[in-house]
């Protein structure tokens with residue numbers, strides 16, 4: 001028995017996503033690059049590598065990880081590169097994507113040996129949450145003035161346009177891509193590749209993948225470009241859980257269970273976006289599942305159980321792949337969940353354990 005807490009990555013569930021990934025790649029001709037900022041747990045890259053074309057990154061370290069651990073095609077993007085990073089970044093990257101014309105010009109000489117792109121901000125997005133909205137007012141994420149971009153077209157071969165966010169609505173995607181075609185068509189015609197970023201929820205239940213594939217192929221044909229997608233969440237959705245154990249129970253007006261993990265430390269996105277965790281359970285007994293950090297609001301949510309919870313009960317918290325392991329932290333010194341892989345034959349492999357040495361080494 002592996003000691004909780006641990007993140008459990010299920011290769012069978014990952015395989016389902018990868019089959020849909022192949023359906024989209026083959027149907028559309030688009031290449032898909034894993035967005036490492038969402039998921040960078042490289043012990044399962046062996047499985048993903050056969051169904052994706054490479055990785056994209058948001059920093060030098062992600063870029064290096066992608067080049068070393070995933071291989072294939074490596075795109076380098078960063079909101080801003082530092083002078084001391086650029087030579088190393090160009091060394092790992094097949095393509096480098098600058099966030100601004102200023103950065104493209106600053107690093108023009110150092111980057112001239114590889115394909116270069118620019119981030120285009122279409123000034124709309126599908127995110128309703130301003131923290132995650134690349135089209136928020138005064139957004140720093142990309143250039144939007146076609147007149148200014150015109151001046152650097154001879155130095156770039158592609159655009160990266162990331163504007164979707166867990167978009168499960170194909171018709172909305174279709175309409176918004178149409179707006180991009182209308183507004184930036186003359187520029188798109190002069191490029192070799194266009195990355196449409198991440199945030200398309202094509203592995204969700206019932207998503208019309210074949211319509212998406214046909215739409216992407218039409219876009220690619222119309223402008224003569226290789227299309228890239230940069231799925232993060234869509235690649236790994238539903239593929240991992242956080243496995244925890246109940247350490248204590250009490251009743252302060254509600255039945256409360258304290259588990260051996262923490263929302264703040266191990267599923268931070270739930271706090272940031274103020275959404276409850278997902279625990280698949282039902283029954284007549286409502287319980288509030290609470291984290292063990294001393295943050296008052298360290299609460300996973302309220303769920304109904306078949307039986308009253310007891311110390312030692314095991315609970316599985318779903319949706320623990322995207323934006324979880326990449327954000328885990330040592331707040332409160334809570335034991336960091338290990339990383340466990342459930343193999344296709346059902347056996348468990350402990351990929352990584354964390355201990356006191358990792359905690360103390362993080363701080364000095």
Ligand SMILES: *Cc1c(COP(=O)(O)O)cnc(C)c1O
Pocket residue numbers: 035037038077162164165166197198199200230231232233234
């Ligand atoms: C976050 C991000 C992605 C991945 O987004 P998902 O919603 O996880 O698919 C892809 N590209 C860029 C530029 C991003 O910032």
